[in-house]
Amino acid sequence: MLNRELLQPSLANGEIRVTKSYDIDRFFYLGFFGGVLPVMILGTRNAIWLRCSKKMIAMLLGTSLLLCGLKLAYVAWTGADSVALLSRIMGVALAVVYRYAQRKRYKLHSVIIGEDQPIFWWGLLAVVAGIVFDSWLVTMGKGIHDVFDQG
Amino acid sequence: MYLIRDDNNVAWQEAMHLYHMGRYEQAKEKFMPFLATSQEDGQLLFFVAYCSFKLDQLDEAETFAREALRVGYFGEEVYSLLGIICKAKGAYAEAEEFFLAGLAKNPQDGDLLAQYGYLMLVTGYEEKAKLLMAEAMRVDPESEVVLHYHYHFLRAYDEVEAQQETIRKYNEIAGSDVDKLLKMGLAALDRGNYREARECYRQAYLLDPGNEPLLYAIEEIDEIIHPVFFPNRLMQKTGGPVVWWICFIGAVFLFGKLDWEGAAGVLAMVYVPFCIYTWISPFIYRAVRKWGRYR
Numbered sequence: 001m002l003n004r005e006l007l008q009p010s011l012a013n014g015e016i017r018v019t020k021s022y023d024i025d026r027f028f029y030l031g032f033f034g035g036v037l038p039v040m041i042l043g044t045r046n047a048i049w050l051r052c053s054k055k056m057i058a059m060l061l062g063t064s065l066l067l068c069g070l071k072l073a074y075v076a077w078t079g080a081d082s083v084a085l086l087s088r089i090m091g092v093a094l095a096v097v098y099r100y101a102q103r104k105r106y107k108l109h110s111v112i113i114g115e116d117q118p119i120f121w122w123g124l125l126a127v128v129a130g131i132v133f134d135s136w137l138v139t140m141g142k143g144i145h146d147v148f149d150q151g
Numbered sequence: 152m153y154l155i156r157d158d159n160n161v162a163w164q165e166a167m168h169l170y171h172m173g174r175y176e177q178a179k180e181k182f183m184p185f186l187a188t189s190q191e192d193g194q195l196l197f198f199v200a201y202c203s204f205k206l207d208q209l210d211e212a213e214t215f216a217r218e219a220l221r222v223g224y225f226g227e228e229v230y231s232l233l234g235i236i237c238k239a240k241g242a243y244a245e246a247e248e249f250f251l252a253g254l255a256k257n258p259q260d261g262d263l264l265a266q267y268g269y270l271m272l273v274t275g276y277e278e279k280a281k282l283l284m285a286e287a288m289r290v291d292p293e294s295e296v297v298l299h300y301h302y303h304f305l306r307a308y309d310e311v312e313a314q315q316e317t318i319r320k321y322n323e324i325a326g327s328d329v330d331k332l333l334k335m336g337l338a339a340l341d342r343g344n345y346r347e348a349r350e351c352y353r354q355a356y357l358l359d360p361g362n363e364p365l366l367y368a369i370e371e372i373d374e375i376i377h378p379v380f381f382p383n384r385l386m387q388k389t390g391g392p393v394v395w396w397i398c399f400i401g402a403v404f405l406f407g408k409l410d411w412e413g414a415a416g417v418l419a420m421v422y423v424p425f426c427i428y429t430w431i432s433p434f435i436y437r438a439v440r441k442w443g444r445y446r
Contacts, residue, residue: 006283007254010276011244017275018243028393051275089400096393104309111307112273 193224
C-alpha cells in the first residue's frame, strides 16, 4: 500500500540540493602541485556539493589537518629548509583519500547530473595558496626548531 | 496538405508506426499536417510534444503539451511529459507539481511514481526517491518507463549485476529499437567499452537520423577513442595518474638506492614528457580537428 506521505510535495517550500562536482580525478594534480591545502579546500567543497555525510566531511578535514600537523612537526623536529617532496607525497596521498571517499557520491552525481564543474582557475588559486602555506609552515617549523635547539 | 486523423488513414498509420518505433524526427514530420486540421486534438498535440521532447526541442515540447492540457486532454501522460520537460529545464518545483497532479489522478501509475522518484533523487531527497522507485517497481515492474528509471537508479548506486538484469528485462519489453540500442550503448559506456557503445549509438542514429543529441554522443565517443588520447587511455586503464606517479617516485627512490642514476634519469625523461603530453592532449586534439588532418 502506497504511503500517502510520499505524495506530499517536498520542493515547493523545501530545499533543492542538486549535486555539483569537480572531476575527482583532478584532485591528484592539486596534491601534486600544491600539497595538502588545495586538496583540503577544494576536496571539502566538493564533498559538501556531493551531499556527503557530515561524519565523512569531518573525517576528511581531520585527516587533512593531521597531515598539516605532521608536516609542521617534521620541520620543527628536523629543521628542514624545504618540505617540497614531503608536501607532494602527502598531497597525493590526501588526494587518493578524498577521491576514494567521494567515489560513490561522484558516481551518483555522474549518472543523475553528468556534468563536472571546471576546476582550473580555482585549482590554480588553491595551488598558489598551498605553496604560500607550505612556506609559512616551514618558517614556523624552523622557528619552533630553533627555540628548542637553543633551549 | 491537410489531413484528417483517422485510424484507417495510411499517413496516420505511418506516423504512429514511426512514433512507436522511436523515429521521432520522421514521426513529427508526419504528425504536423494533421495538426493543421486538428488543432484542438489533445492526443495529437501530446504526440507532437513527445516527439519534440525526444528531439531535445524543450520549449516547443512544453508549448504543445500545455496546449494539450488547455484543450482538455488531461491524460496522466501529459502531466508526466510536462514533469520531465520542467525537470530537464531545471524547474524542479514545477516538475513536482505536474508529477503530483498526475499521481492525484492515479496514485498507482508506475511511470509517474518512477519519474517523481527520479526527480527526488536529483533534488536531494534520496530516501523518498528510493521508496517511490520501490513502489513503482511494485505496481508496474513490466513498464518500459519504470525499468528505464530503475536502470538509472541502479547505475547511480553502482549496482552492476542488477543493472544487467534490468537491461535484459527492458530489452524484452521495449518497443523502440532506438531506445534498446541507447540502453545497450550506455551499459557499454559504463563498462568502458567505447567502441561497442559507439556502434550501438551509430546503429541508433541510422534508425533515427534526426536525433541530434545522439550525434553529439557519437562525437564525444569519437573524441575519447581518438588516437591522440591513446596515452591518456593507457594511463587510465593502468590505474590512472596516481598509480603512475607512485610507481615513478618508487622507481626513482629504488634506482637512487642502487646507485643507478642513469636509469633514474632515463625514467624521468620518459615519464615527465609522457605526463605533460596527457595534460596537453585536449589542446592537441582540438588543433588536429581544426586542421582536419585525421578526419
